[in-house]
Amino acid sequence: MSRMRQRSVVSLHDVAPASLGASSTLLTLCERHGVRASLLVIPGPWRGGDPSSDSDFRRWLDGAVERGHEVSLHGWSHDGTGQANWRNRFVARGCGEFSALGRADAVGRIEQGLAVMERLGHRVRGFTPPGWLASTGTIEAVRAVGLEYLTTQRSVKVLTAGVDIRVPAVCQRPHSTLEPIAALAVRRYAVSRVSSGQSIRVALHPADLNSPAMFESATSLVQLAAFAGSTTYAELADGFIAVEAVA
Numbered sequence: 001m002s003r004m005r006q007r008s009v010v011s012l013h014d015v016a017p018a019s020l021g022a023s024s025t026l027l028t029l030c031e032r033h034g035v036r037a038s039l040l041v042i043p044g045p046w047r048g049g050d051p052s053s054d055s056d057f058r059r060w061l062d063g064a065v066e067r068g069h070e071v072s073l074h075g076w077s078h079d080g081t082g083q084a085n086w087r088n089r090f091v092a093r094g095c096g097e098f099s100a101l102g103r104a105d106a107v108g109r110i111e112q113g114l115a116v117m118e119r120l121g122h123r124v125r126g127f128t129p130p131g132w133l134a135s136t137g138t139i140e141a142v143r144a145v146g147l148e149y150l151t152t153q154r155s156v157k158v159l160t161a162g163v164d165i166r167v168p169a170v171c172q173r174p175h176s177t178l179e180p181i182a183a184l185a186v187r188r189y190a191v192s193r194v195s196s197g198q199s200i201r202v203a204l205h206p207a208d209l210n211s212p213a214m215f216e217s218a219t220s221l222v223q224l225a226a227f228a229g230s231t232t233y234a235e236l237a238d239g240f241i242a243v244e245a246v247a
């Protein structure tokens, strides 16, 4: 949005006990550059881990929140099983848990996730569906359970303010066979946005640690985000509501 001053949000995707090592490394990278991140937590069982029963994970998450990072919701199990549509198979590579859910099913999964986060002592204000794929029922569900924002790859929908903040999220494509070229293109795009005064969202994934080149590229995206003035999704939503209120 042109009237929004330049800002950035760095989000850590797939934060869970199974990815604790990677999430911790990426969060340290953010902190080294003064970036507070939005941690997208998978609250259900995923890859053999379970946040409810993992004390190491809970301690780490508590510490992150104390240092100013945000806890946000990223699906329930991050599992696309049973979602046999093409988007899940080809766009989200099997991560389209919410890509085809009806409202009732989506409400059920989101409420399950919110209950876990509440037991862990964290208030969650927003939702990012795995693969950024949200069915119409999911969008209705996020609103119905009272969450304040929903992110897509192209924008942050602040439901409480009725606004769509159009800032794209950039991420590396870790499974692409064109990995180095894709990383370079992503970096160029991010540089062009930030240098022209536009806002940017940077999405980091555990696979950003797969190679030194990927990590280097992730590092430069975090540096760009820091330059653009980093905030969290929750604070972005708050700020936008405030701007709207005086406009």
Ligand SMILES: [Zn+2]
Binding pocket: 013, 014, 074, 078, 095, 130, 131
């Ligand atoms: Zn994910």
